[in-house]
């Protein structure tokens with residue numbers, strides 16, 4: 245019996261230490277972290293697009309956390325400066341991701357700001373990146389015989405345009421692209437510090 249008590253109390257102490265260091269301490273440290281200056285809240289369309297990003301599982305292949313040069317050459321890959329806590333102020337839940345089957349997308353809006361490219365790449369990644377292993381998302385688009393007024397027609401390389409039709413982006417695709425284009429944290433992580441000039445008196 246004595247051994248069971250030791251085992252159970254040992255397990256409880258271990259769990260309490262882990263909870264304190266992994267949950268409670270980070271919460272206390274980051275609770276008042278302000279948004280990085282320059283970070284804008286998401287619009288309604290971008291928030292809907294974020295839900296599409298979650299629903300379609302983009303996070304399973306794409307991270308959103310460029311790392312420090314001492315950990316990974318992410319800056320050389322063109323993925324941007326290391327992210328800081330304030331960059332995630334409006335992200336709930338955050339979409340840090342752990343897998344990097346594809347590139348980090350934290351700054352994709354700055355790296356690839358063309359909405360036409362984003363639509364075409366989602367409809368058929370191989371149209372822009374030959375040999376890409378990213379899945380196509382054809383169900384985020386509709387194929388129509390003719391475009392109607394107000395339709396967002398996707399500009400594709402000619403060999404990918406379906407015969408006798410046009411590819412039109414659904415609302416979900418439009419929201420997703422507006423979210424992707426909003427992913428731009430190219431502003432500095434630290435607010436410029438006012439430099440004290442020489443005393444004037």
Ligand code: HEC
Pocket residue numbers: 297300301302303304305306345346347349352355356369370373376377378379381420424
């Ligand atoms: C099975 C893994 C996988 C999934 C799931 C996936 N991707 Fe990708 N993605 C890739 C790979 C690999 C590349 C690099 C090749 C390419 O450009 O197609 C890529 C490239 C990209 C790029 C271009 C990045 C750049 O730096 O040029 C964007 C944007 C993108 N993906 C968005 C998405 C979105 C949005 C979703 C969800 C709807 C998604 N991906 C789902 C694997 C994936």
